[in-house]
Amino acid sequence: MRQFMISIALMSLFGNSAFGQVIGKPVEQPFPLTEARPFNFWMDVKLEKAQEIFGALTEADYETIIDCTKQLRTLSEFEAFVRKGTPGYLTQLRSFQFAVTEIEKQAQKENIEGVTLGFQQMTLSCVHCHNVLRETAPGKATGTSAPDLKPHSEKK
Numbered sequence: 001m002r003q004f005m006i007s008i009a010l011m012s013l014f015g016n017s018a019f020g021q022v023i024g025k026p027v028e029q030p031f032p033l034t035e036a037r038p039f040n041f042w043m044d045v046k047l048e049k050a051q052e053i054f055g056a057l058t059e060a061d062y063e064t065i066i067d068c069t070k071q072l073r074t075l076s077e078f079e080a081f082v083r084k085g086t087p088g089y090l091t092q093l094r095s096f097q098f099a100v101t102e103i104e105k106q107a108q109k110e111n112i113e114g115v116t117l118g119f120q121q122m123t124l125s126c127v128h129c130h131n132v133l134r135e136t137a138p139g140k141a142t143g144t145s146a147p148d149l150k151p152h153s154e155k156k
Helices: 002-014 040-059 062-083 089-108 112-135
Strands: none
Touching: 040 062, 040 112, 062 089, 089 112
8 A cells, every 4th residue: 555655646746657567577666665654755755855846946936936835735745644643743744735835835936035934934844843853652542663753963
């Protein structure tokens, strides 16, 4: 079921062309998953999209900002399905979704200050959510061990 949901998310983000198969060649997973970090997949992709927004923000590239907010919203909905049992997560998710929606609204108005404020709100919601997830005891709520939430620089 998890692989099905991930496939749907990837198709919505990158289109069906990422899943085509050439006859005689094995299908490669675009984002290999390991059981040790199944939940961080969503966070890693959301981090990439947030970084894209930041880059687009510095260039006032409103089209890219809008595109990334739509992808972030979709990713957060899939992640909500996976983490729905984590205490406090849905509250943080609503905060994140509100900030993403605000970024999109302000980008449509080409209001750079509004986009910047929305981006700051989104960043705060990410930090607060990660704090909630760190406080969640291993094995509770999700039925798996707690996610690996090491700083991004230590993951490589």
